[in-house]
Amino acid sequence: MFTSLCGAVLVCILFVNASFAQQNIRGTVTDATSGETLIGVSVLVKGTTTGTQTDVNGMFSINAPANSTLSFTYVGYTTQEVAVSNQTTINIRLASAATQLAQVVVIGYGTQRRRDVTGSVATVNGDELARQPVQTPTQALQGKVAGVQVISSGQPNSQPQVRIRGTGSVLAGAEPLYVVDGVLTDDIRNINNADIISVDVLKDASAAIYGVRGANGVVIITTRKGKIGPPVVRYDANSGFSQLANKVKMANRDQYVAYLNDADPGKIKSSDAAPLTIPGTTDWYGAVLRNAFYMNHNVSVSGGSDKSDYFVSANYLTNNGIIQTNNFQRFTLRENSDINISDKLKLSSQLSLTRGADRAVPLGDTYNSIYRAAPIIPAETANGLYGNTSAWGNVGNPLLQINKTNTLNIGNRVQGNLALDYNPLKFLKLHTAFNDDVVFNNNRSYLYQYNNDASTFTIAGGNQRQTNSSLTAEQNNSYHYVWDNTATYDQTFGESHLVVLGGYSMEKFRSSFINGTRVNVPASPDEWFLSLGDPSLNALDANGGDLYTRQSFFTRANYSFGGKYLLSGTFRRDGSSRFSTRYGNFYTVGAGWVISEESFMKNQKIFSNLKLRGSYGELGNDNIGTGLYVVTAAINQPYYFNNGTLTYGSVIQDIKDTNLKWETTNQLDLGIEYGFLNNRLTGEADYYNKKVKNALTYVSIPGILGDPDNQYVTNAASYKNEGAEVSLNWSDKVGPKFKYSIGANLAYNKNTVIGLNGGQALQGGGVGGQGNVTRTDNGHPIASFYVLQATGIFQNQAQVNAAPTNTYEANKVGGLMYADINHDGKIDANDRIYAGSYQPKFFGGFNVSMSYGDFDLNADFYGNWGNKIYNGKKAYRYSPEDNIESNYANNRWTTSNPSTTDPNVITQSTPASTYFIESGAFLRLNNLSLGYTVPSELLKRAKISRLRIFATSQNLFTAKRYSGFSPELQGLDPNNTTNILSSGIELGTYPTIRTFSFGLNLQF
Known part of the structure; x- marks a missing residue:
């Protein structure tokens, strides 16, 4: 018996030793697609810290127990695990993470x-x-x-x-x-x-x-x-400069003087002209704009084991503006990590810290002034005095505007997520996550004091002055959190696969701001405090904030049978404090058929993949002001009764819809996805019909009700977007070294207002004395241009005498002619027509990527057509002394140049018309980059796994029809905030820039 026991123990010892005996495993790691060897792949014995990396030939050697598992990890590739099982040679083909x-x-x-x-x-x-x-x-x-x-x-x-x-x-x-x-x-x-x-x-x-x-x-x-393996260090950097992408050529001295003699006869001959003007031409864009420095540095460290992983990065960005004094810097720190507390419990965290410093410029005023400043007035003299453009009757000197304004916005932001995942059963996952977004903004703007005398300007006079220095300081903070809780059931029954999600979410947002303004604050930046200013002169203080909450219950089910037949459904019940009717229901249903998985498709060689899909659902939009439905009253308002008695009471300030509710969107989508030639050619096509109902709009009310605006906001509009999309991608290689891919996408969209339901047409897009130039009404796209139809130029007095009366400006030879649409014998607002929209009918892009050996080339294009732009900068005239564009100066009507396209002069009274509307179509080379990856054998001694150097350009060129600076225009109001009704109007827009930079990608 003792002998038998000893034998059993000996067998166990031998078995354990065999199990844990270290053996040497060798192998090679290659790319699963190209077959090329991969350098620097992390090879780790799972559950331990033992690991290595592949060498310059993609080979590795490691000692590991016979019953262990090797984990292969490489940035950009899918992690793969292989059981050793007494193998001494293991060759791995890693699939690209793409x-x-x-x-x-x-x-x-x-x-x-x-x-x-x-x-x-x-x-x-x-x-x-x-x-x-x-x-x-x-x-x-x-x-x-x-x-x-x-x-x-x-x-x-x-x-x-x-x-x-x-x-x-x-x-x-x-x-x-x-x-x-x-x-x-x-x-x-x-x-x-x-x-x-x-x-x-x-x-x-x-x-x-x-x-x-x-x-x-x-x-x-x-x-x-992070991924399993030893630490991977990456450093990415690029640096360069930005410049104005397209410069509109302005009139020179001779062109400007010739124009001014027509627009303001006698101006040049006035007695005060000589001291103000110069004999040459001032290039105001050259005086105010610059080549701006750009720099971006990013370093990251990632790694991990089967117990935990981590990713930490730091980024520093400098992105200066092309307008002098316009500077921006940002620092970002990010941490992402996962900790497997047990086989069933995982803790995850993401944290981002950001600090940005933005030295802004008064955008609208500055860029308008650069465009309009007279070219015969100097920007600045050698002794530091400014040309007095305002004394000339022109706009203020834009160089003085930016030099005497110092605006700095400091933003600090903390964004994070802390989550727990628990898998009590193989098919059940419980998830809870707390997400927050905290913002601390401190903004200040200082206006230096300066006068309109000879101590500042080349000559005294004019109206450009800052009598007292002024400091405005603002603190704006916000806190936003979302707490999500979900349970996911994921189970397979034979050929059926069912995933059911159920969840609850609660959300809260709170913000507050406080600001103040003081005058006569000292000029030294060290003394820019409100307490050092004079509170008795024009002191302004304000404070306020916002608060809203949301609560949601949601569920989703996805079902697949045989990998061929697909069904899905989503339901969400949302509650929002922004409406008196708190809750609404939103849903989606979808279905799909993977035809390529059918038995009758198995022997065909045309389609690698073919799938039909469709969905329909209803979504919501509660992005409105928090108190838009709340009726407010002003207190302590005086009121006299018939007997003359004075009484103070409260009065309703405005009329509001207390039953206001969210906008809802119903959308139908039908799509097909396809792949040909072993998926070398892939793509998809979609048709969609998206209708918005209960959209917010303005409705007029009788003035007798006392609302000063005579209108209120309610749900009384409907919009529709209907369109189609298609995308194609081709990827292939020629020989062992040349690989390439080509991709393209195109979308068609038709936007229409389909019902205002008692609402009034919305006017917008104010352009100086021309008033509003856009109108949103039934049967037309949102923010369509609504203007007079220009038909030509008066060539003689006979045409002037026969023309309808112009209620905007007197008809004259060399002036614009307009169509009398309603045939009432006069040109007025009733003759306006819809003349297109800023929204493109077609838009999309295409890209080309290729590599030969260690060189790579990438090009991305983007464009649109079928849209219009209103040349507001050309239409808006501050005074006759405003400068003009060189092209207009050459083509405008004169007795020696009887133009049929451009009028003699454009005044403050010139009405909005199709003359100022141009095509918005363009095609831009959005990005072009050329790179070279240093051969790995040259990097081996430095223990560098990858080094790529590159040159890149953003917005290298744009093919366009528009004569202005940029056909790409955001809809902004004078406060530089989004205003959809002002979209497609170039007035004081910051122009598109072109960037050139050089950089490297380094990995250890």
């Missing part, structure tokens, strides 16, 4: 295989965004997603305007919802592009999972996480 991203998409509160998706969801790889020298990921999205229009600006720290399948609202906002690692936000200017691994865009009713936030689409951003 392929994985194409298969798995983020759909809100979870992910889904692309082949199982029944909605229209587009995905863009983060690496495509990171290579562009832009601040925001949305700007880098231009031209990459069918049906998504991105309107950017050259102004640093500006938020691009995004329209997903057209403009769906006027008063409640048309921007999509952004979700960053689960954090809901409206502003993603704090995101570092290099930290993004993917962007998923929910374009159809599948966005109903976000209820009252999803009507304008949802952009879901996923940032990077």
